[in-house]
Amino acid sequence: ADIAIHNATASNPLGDPPGVYLNYNELPEGPCPAARKAMVDAIPHAGRYSHNMVSEMQKTLAQDLGVSPEWLLIYPGSGSLLKLAPHAFTSSSRPLVIASPGYEDCVRGAKSAGSPITEVPLLDSGAHDIDAMLQKPAGLLYICNPNNPTGTVTPHDKLVQAIERTPADTIIIVDEAYIHFSNQPSVIPLIASHPNLVVMRTFSKVYGMAGVRCGFAVGRPDVLASLKQFAGDPELSVLAAVGCTASLKQPNLVAERKLLNAKRRDKTMQWLTQQGFTCMPSETNFFMVDVKRPTQDVVNGLLQKGVHVSNRWKMLPTTLRVSVGTEQDMAAFRLAFAEVMGLKGS
Numbered sequence: 001a002d003i004a005i006h007n008a009t010a011s012n013p014l015g016d017p018p019g020v021y022l023n024y025n026e027l028p029e030g031p032c033p034a035a036r037k038a039m040v041d042a043i044p045h046a047g048r049y050s051h052n053m054v055s056e057m058q059k060t061l062a063q064d065l066g067v068s069p070e071w072l073l074i075y076p077g078s079g080s081l082l083k084l085a086p087h088a089f090t091s092s093s094r095p096l097v098i099a100s101p102g103y104e105d106c107v108r109g110a111k112s113a114g115s116p117i118t119e120v121p122l123l124d125s126g127a128h129d130i131d132a133m134l135q136k137p138a139g140l141l142y143i144c145n146p147n148n149p150t151g152t153v154t155p156h157d158k159l160v161q162a163i164e165r166t167p168a169d170t171i172i173i174v175d176e177a178y179i180h181f182s183n184q185p186s187v188i189p190l191i192a193s194h195p196n197l198v199v200m201r202t203f204s205k206v207y208g209m210a211g212v213r214c215g216f217a218v219g220r221p222d223v224l225a226s227l228k229q230f231a232g233d234p235e236l237s238v239l240a241a242v243g244c245t246a247s248l249k250q251p252n253l254v255a256e257r258k259l260l261n262a263k264r265r266d267k268t269m270q271w272l273t274q275q276g277f278t279c280m281p282s283e284t285n286f287f288m289v290d291v292k293r294p295t296q297d298v299v300n301g302l303l304q305k306g307v308h309v310s311n312r313w314k315m316l317p318t319t320l321r322v323s324v325g326t327e328q329d330m331a332a333f334r335l336a337f338a339e340v341m342g343l344k345g346s
Ligand code: PLP
Pocket: 024, 025, 076, 077, 078, 079, 080, 082, 103, 144, 148, 175, 177, 178, 201, 202, 203, 204, 210, 213, 214, 215
């Protein structure tokens, strides 16, 4: 069975002070037992470069996704690829178009590339406003589905419309970092018929390997080649390659973790709703809750009780983002939240 160690221990070798870390959308179980074993077994061999293991991983991943291995660019984290993508696909006259609030890595990339950024507010439902986004001139259109930080989804038919209507000379990135937690179909099958579509995925979320660093882009080899100009040849660690390969070979891992996450998430969201707070619907391993007052005092209050949550979004001044931890973490969150908010009966 999965063992959650990160948050439960008083201290850990990563040097984090003891606490409940619900601020980075990590999976508390960490790598599955098979991945842990594969990585431990590989340590004595880690003095060598990892070419064989990386190509083995590429084959396993290609099979898992139903694409050819050349359609993958595997990298130490999809965040790096997202920061590089604007260098490849935007310019001073071809902006990045992104939802607001959205995941910021492409914005960082566009800033360092000196390209303009057009932000389009999400709809009230939390879905991307596809019609408004498509009206904006773009070199790169970025859609995160499900979206970070809101946890909300854009309906599949709207996403397909976005892919079909994006002009051929604009690249559309669909970031599926959290797709495994959701009930949404992937858009990877559309890549074969839509050369300008790139899908980003990561092993940091459902596979619990954020610290191992592995993510990837799926796309046509010629499109990936433009990204590779800036990304360089992938330099994946041998530990990442064996850990990810082992994870991919666990047939029930994703389904089990999806279920466990939903159970823990929904219990706390229901509790918050009973206490009179509104949560955005979530299909991810995090959710947003409106605390009905400026968030900084709440964040600080929770921090004093060792509970870390996030509130980085200026356009959502009363909303916290809470990642889903273990059952024990969520109980600690509920207790600390009740105390900080002065809820009756706490
Ligand atoms: N995309 C989204 C939407 C994310 O939330 C994250 C991490 O939080 C990433 C990409 C980057 O993941 P990594 O660089 O760990 O692969």
